[in-house]
Amino acid sequence: MLSQSSESVIRQPAFAKSWAARILSTTSFQMLSVAIAWQMYALTEDAFSLGLVGLAQFVPMLLLTLVVGQVADRFDRRKVVAICQLFEGIVAVLLVFGSHAGWLGREQILLAAAVIGACRAFEGPTMSALVPELVPKSLLPQASAWSASAGQTAQILGPSLGGLLFSLGATYVYATSAVALLCAGVLVFLIRMERVERKIEPLAMNSVFSGLVFVFRNKVILGTISLDLFAVLLGGATALLPIFTKDILHTGPWGLGLLRSAPAVGALLMSLVLAHYTLKRALGPILFGALGIFGAATILFALSTSLMLSLFALFVLGASDVISVVIRSTLVQLNTPNEMRGRVSAVNSLFVGTSNQLGEFESGTLAGFFGAVPATLIGGIGTIAVAGLWMYLFPSLRRLRTFKTD
Structure with a gap:
């Protein structure tokens, strides 16, 4: 049966902003992943260094899992997501300057990948926890589907757009990603929603x-x-x-x-x-x-x-x-x-x-x-x-x- 509520989900201003921000942020991450990997291999011609890029993005998520959960449940999730996107945008700006000035090397790329990985470690779970606060429970299945569409759109657009822009130069990829991430952060900051009271447990080992x-x-x-x-x-x-x-x-x-x-x-x-x-x-x-x-x-x-x-x-x-x-x-x-x-x-x-x-x-x-x-x-x-x-x-x-x- 055609859902009469599907359009009402995406028309809700708070969810629509988060959906657009997710597309911008995830597309930028895919573009950055393509550019960083290409640039690393162009600089080093070393497969091991290329593997380290993926490891640098994954390790922060592994190490920060318990911290991420505490932050997402104790602070304003909207602000956590926006700050992560703004930090990723700042890293992309630094990559622009590093590529243009010629001082971007193996260590700097790995550091950038690790910072982006840490930001994504906070951003992903916090955004997932934020969505139920933006729509009524009855609309959550549709909201989940719209969120999935945002992720899949980014997976299609990001790598192809990153590869196309990289043919013009790495700085084009990084600059485009920076603008998109900063726009995503602003969109999330602009989300207005009813304040939801949460019971905050004292910070202890069991918490x-x-x-x-x-x-x-x-x-x-x-x-x-x-x-x-x-x-x-x-x-x-x-x-x-x-x-x-x-x-x-x-x-x-x-x-x-x-x-x-x-x-x-x-x-x-x-x-x-x-x-x-x-x-x-x-x-x-x-x-x-x-x-x-x-x-x-x-x-x-x-x-x-x-x-x-x-x-x-x-x-x-x-x-x-x-x-x-x-x-x-x-x-x-x-x-x-x-x-x-x-x-x-x-x-x-x-x-x-x-x-x-x-x-x-x-x-x-x-x-x-x-x-x-x-x-x-x-x-x-x-x-x-x-x-x-x-x-x-x-x-x-x-x-x-x-x-x-x-």
Whole structure:
């Protein structure tokens, strides 16, 4: 049924500003990631230094998880997000000057990547915890879908725009990113909403770990977060795209670009569908069904020797993934008290970030031992197996029918 409330979500001024800010911020992050990686390799011609860039962005998220949750639950989330975006914009401005003046080297790039990673570690969970304060509970599923569409739009626009601007020079990428991040920060600062009272616990050891404790005590949240962790961990086909592009599909860099875009295009279109068509019934079966389709699409991609069939498989993979993402993110937000959302979102962010990084490592390791096709097949079959196992381990998640928005 077409949701009559989908347009009212994006028309709410507070949510609309946060949605636009998310697009600007995430697109800028994708552009910066492309530019920093290209510039690092151009300066060093060292694959290890290139790997350190990703590590520099990931380590802050790992180390700051417990701190991020406390900050998101104790301070004005709107200001936390805006300050993070402004700091990222300042880093981009420094990269402009460093590139133009010629003093930007390996160490400076790694430091910039680490600062950006730290800002993103705070920004992501805090923005997720902020969204339920911007819309009524009844509109949260649509808001989650619109938020997913913002992320997928950025994943499509960011790398391509970053690559295009980098052909003109690194300073163009950094300058554009700086302007977009500063605009995002201003948009978030301009958000006006009703003040929501939160019960602030005294800062103590049990408060620091309360996010983890809450997740492990709540079976629905534990099931959704852990399902995301293992599904992404096993379904890491995108990490092996360069191998499939060159050795199996026999295309060039243009083919790799198409393959990388296909999941994001599928996810974007599906997120727009979910923003207009509300998921109201049989949420548990839909969640596990989407994961089954995700695994089947991974298997189809592994067996494909046709570029068009591979693009179709990745398109379906991205579309099915966003269905489960929207359901899982909405469940986590609706089942978490407002005063705990920052800490729980930080734990969720850690699980998702870890699964992405370890998923690429798992796919690469298996591909090293067995080859790219068997590794991807194992991942697809493993995803389906995890979905079946989680249906048994978390019957409350399997039997879930509707979102509780009262």
